[in-house]
Amino acid sequence: MTVTTQPPGTGGPTARPTRAVLRDSLTVGVSVGISGVAFGAAGAGAHLTVTQTCALSLLLFTGASQFALVAALAAGAAPVAAVAGALLLGVRNAFYGMRLAERLQLPSALRPLAAHLVIDETAAVTLAQPDRRTARLGFTTTGVSIFALWNLTTLLGALGADALGDPARYGLDAAGPAVFLALLAPRLRDPHERGVAAAAVLLVLAGTLLLPTGVPVLLALAAVPLAVRRGRTAR
Template sequence: MNFQPTPAVRIGLSVSAATGLYGVSFGALGVAAGLDVVQVVALSALMFTGGSQFAYIGVVAGGGSGAAAFGAATLLGVRNAVYGMQVNRMLRPRGWRRLLAAQVCIDESVATAVGQRDQDEQRRGFWTAGLGIYLLWNLCTAAGALLGDALGDPRRWGLDGAAVAAFLGLLWPRLSAREPIAIAVVCALATVLAVPFVPPGVPILIAASVAAAWGWRGGETA
């Protein structure tokens, strides 16, 4: 008996492989930022949202406080709550599946589901991408953390500045219209102006607040 994966499953598997392998970078960067292997692995297992994770270690690597790093990660993670409402309406998970769905509700799993028209395919795409990425991301995080720990001083390899580059890599594909580009420019300007006057980690909170205010004002005037 031959098993033929549906289109949603194939998409979910390909997205899982592409995204999950990127966890190696997070693992290495987390250790480069000063966290130990256990802390880096725990971040991926419990937080599990790439943008927020990179924001957290980016603030820590820059000398910011734990509170500033947590604040930056939280602000970026708010989008997952919006995704959760969408997934709840679309798939209507029940019982323990609802808790599991909340854990794997990320950009890629939601995008895979939304891209399908049939409800069964939406469900297959969401779970395939979500669970697949969770498994690979955590395995690759552990591998990257162990590898990063073995490399020694991260400054010899340029890893001390790689967190910013990795986060920009996540941001760049989303700059596909005038408004996101304008928001990015204004937030970047706010960050540059704030850096000389506030502690490390606070500029990213200021930038996130600017973006949130922009979005709120846009919603009010729409």
Template sequence: MSTVGGLSTPEAVRAARRDGIGLGLLGVYGVSFGAVAVASGLSPLQAVVLSALGFTGGSQFAFAAVAAAGGAPVTGLASAWLLGLRNTLYAVRLTDLLPRRAVPRLLASLLVIDETTSMAVRHEENGPAAARAGFWTTGVGLFTTWNLTTVLGAYGVQAMGDPSALGLDAAAPAAFLALVWPYLRHRRTAAVAALAAVVALLLSLVAPAGVPVLAGGAVALLGLDRRWRS
């Protein structure tokens, strides 16, 4: 464990930053969102603004899907909101790592997503400084690459063709799985993850979009509550 007296060592902080930079580069699949959003009926400018202000990946695709189906904007917002609720659970988990002052805390809240939470938790055993380094490096990197490539996708959709043919939509799930995989070696964590997956899968058959993810996340947090307090 790379800590001294509970504090992160410089090596641990550098390692967290390296991991964050690598994961941040996966934001290039924002090009897929930009293309899909425009193909769904949004203007390029609307797609770009949505990425900047609603930086939540899956929620953005949910909104675009409703728009493509001809649904009302309020329906799209509801679907996006349900999917984005899981970030509230992440914020509770990260509350001690996020800044205390209002403005930095507001900026940090924009970056509380799957990848940044996973990176922070992964490096938390090496001390709070390493966890924060992983969070901020991943968040800033993903936000930058996601928004830049959203612009490319939104304004270059006609020249690019079908973005799904590039396989960019699989980059984020693959990276997330790589982050959580080491924790699945523990029997308790693996059991909780399996239960959460089953709950989400079953609910996906009957519940609105976003509810299965939120329920699975709640199951995981409740199941691992003892572990976080220990």
């Protein structure tokens, strides 16, 4: 009997069917992409123009960082403080990128384009695949579908909120934070992750009473080393 082997990353007996990868990737892409409506409304709530709101989705495209930026601006934070908070939240994508670069092994010419699609969801779908072929397919499908839908729904949300008038009158100013919390909550399964979230909330609430607008969000980062230290002690 002759046994054939395949090079690593090219597929094999454990490789997933293309249809399954596409189904899972598009499911994530659609479910996340439509949340751009909330960001469009949040942008209008922060008194950004439709063009400015859409530019953030087109050029920044980091979800949580976008919401943090417009939330800080809506609260009256200085632009520098708002941008600093958004940048700190976006740093995690650089770490995702290092891991995904090793997994995907994309040609040099494609890496700048791929870097723009490195977000939580594309990283999760890519790293869940068993080989390089399906990892590339999952990354591309998830990234392109989210990017296209997110930008389209951002436009729709911004236009809709702009047509309604002041979003604060209808509660649309809370849409961004609400969607962000809804996306985040199911991921907090580990006790230490919940500890980070709880400590961050307490720090933000306490800081809101004492510190200038925009600073409490940055203060929440202090919860991370506290929770990490607690986790190491528990081990």
